[in-house]
Amino acid sequence: MTAREICRSYHSARHxxxxxxxxxxxxxxxxxxxxxxxxxxxxxxxxxxxxKLFKRLDKLEMEIREREREYKAIAAALKGEK
Structure with missing residues (x-):
């Protein structure tokens, strides 16, 4: 479907x-x-x-922060840092 057809179908939908x-x-x-x-x-x-999309973004942001902490901890360990 073209974008126009998608919009038309969506626009006329009840749900x-x-x-x-x-x-x-x-x-x-x-x-x-x-x-x-x-x-x-x-x-x-x-x-x-x-x-729903904003909730998913919030969850992804929390996961990214956790992964970032883990990444920094591993990098620090490999460098022998505290």
Whole structure:
């Protein structure tokens, strides 16, 4: 589907959050690709979808911080630092 067709299908859908997943499956892409097309097309995402994405970002940020601490600890150990 083209981005325009994706936006048209999403715009006319009754259950927008579910439609994102349906469109992803129909187009054999990740739901983030559909979200990108919708945002570029000026469509408003459901609050539930936006909240879900922000929660995922928060979780990823915490994981990155933990990995960064581990990385620094390993690097320090290899250098013989305290």
């Amino acid at each position: 927008k959050a579910q439609q994102i997943q349906i469109l992803a499956e129909l187009n054999a892409v990740d739901s983030l690709e559909i979200i990108k097309a919708l945002v570029r097309g000026g469509e408003r995402l459901p609050d539930s979808t936006v909240n």
